[in-house]
Amino acid sequence: MPGPDQLDPVLDDTPPPGSTRSVSESQVSETESAILEAARDLLAEGGIGALSMRAVASRVGLSATALYHYFDNKEALVDRVVQRGFQQSEEYLRRAIENLPRGSMERVAALGEAYIQFALRNRQYFKIIFAIRPEQPRAIDDVPGQGGYVVLRESVVEAMESGAIRRADPDVVVLFLWSVVHGLVTIFMACDPAGMLDEVGLCGGDCGQPEATLALFDKFRELIRDGLAPDRADGSEDAR
């Protein structure tokens, strides 16, 4: 019933007609982006197992070996697909906070929610990042944090300056928050949440994953804010 994961379509990189697009960087032939699109679609429809050079090629109307004119090998193709996918994450996150006041805790929390939503809507990208690589971990730039890292860091620093959260090494705080939401999302991508969630008492049984994950994140917010230590003002809290 969950259906195939869909992947968010990627920003079009055909230049707006008449624009004097600089020949820099993201010069990408029409065929090349058709290949990337086809690859993304196959990934979304059937996971990494469905993304074969031959399948991609036939979807674009080429022979498999033609792809090698654009990409060194399959790994390079997949990397580009994932990279393009994650490039959106930054914009996704930025849009999630554009209407929230700078320096507020809500802004930071909204980034967490957005990360969860993006991850669950693009889980194929995540699966690849954390699995496919033969051995050596990739550069951090490929990882979903990259774009989001600076966004989150900015919001955290602002929140510290405004006094919404306490002062501490912002990088540690950012990695901490990132770990929380990323771990949550990763766990829920691997487990059947049904069995775990009625344990937690959230939604009775067959709720959708995104809602359940977000609901749990909402409960996390309190823990993130106040910590696990018992109230120093010892007393009323939870008497009886």
Add this chain to the structure above:
Amino acid sequence: MPGPDQLDPVLDDTPPPGSTRSVSESQVSETESAILEAARDLLAEGGIGALSMRAVASRVGLSATALYHYFDNKEALVDRVVQRGFQQSEEYLRRAIENLPRGSMERVAALGEAYIQFALRNRQYFKIIFAIRPEQPRAIDDVPGQGGYVVLRESVVEAMESGAIRRADPDVVVLFLWSVVHGLVTIFMACDPAGMLDEVGLCGGDCGQPEATLALFDKFRELIRDGLAPDRADGSEDAR
């Protein structure tokens, strides 16, 4: 230089000689466990890419098709390998806390550290669980939490009763803590920590992953304990 990930060897399941082993459950032929062992070794040596039916078979001295007498298909084999790997995690965690006082915060923290260590020593299992599987998420039982969940929950409940941590829904707290360490570990398995860590100021450049991850976790402990909210006893904290 990081060398191949090694995987912890699995508990021997050949019955101790003379024991009246019940014919229940884990009845496993010698050949079958030889296959599982070979598969685990291949996984450790070369990742999932090196684990092919033919490679496993030849290592056991069989033809590839013989494996199908023991496992429905490759997926089933891999699942068993991973499942056996994770079965150890519970014991691993239990051993990490056996000398720590019940109800203490250290006990909870030690579980986090143990989880990180186990994950980094058995990362191949994690990669498979959280990424490779074709589509549908597996049952929660397969996930590394399963065994560990009850252990962690027990320690959390005890810590609440002793007053070491504040009272809250223990399941939410457990999932929260699990998310933190799991997220941390997952992120570090995917990124090159070098680039990220000197950002954070931990270890100058080429330190090993486990140490870096544990060091960061150590910094997290403070955030977990006290939360992000500014001290209510407003004042001294970080005055310039």
Add this chain to the structure above:
DNA sequence: CCGTTAGGTTAACACCGTCAACCTAACACC
């Protein structure tokens, strides 16, 4: 003695990533 089963074989199929060789149209240059 015969049937069944467990455990194993070989041969084959369809698919995979990739390479080598070749083709063809477009363009730069003397």
Add this chain to the structure above:
DNA sequence: GGTGTTAGGTTGACGGTGTTAACCTAACGG
């Protein structure tokens, strides 16, 4: 205008993959 050179494409093949079908053989129960 002829002549490289190159970008973009083809076909065919190689070795490897998971998996199936058919077959073999030894052990065991009736």
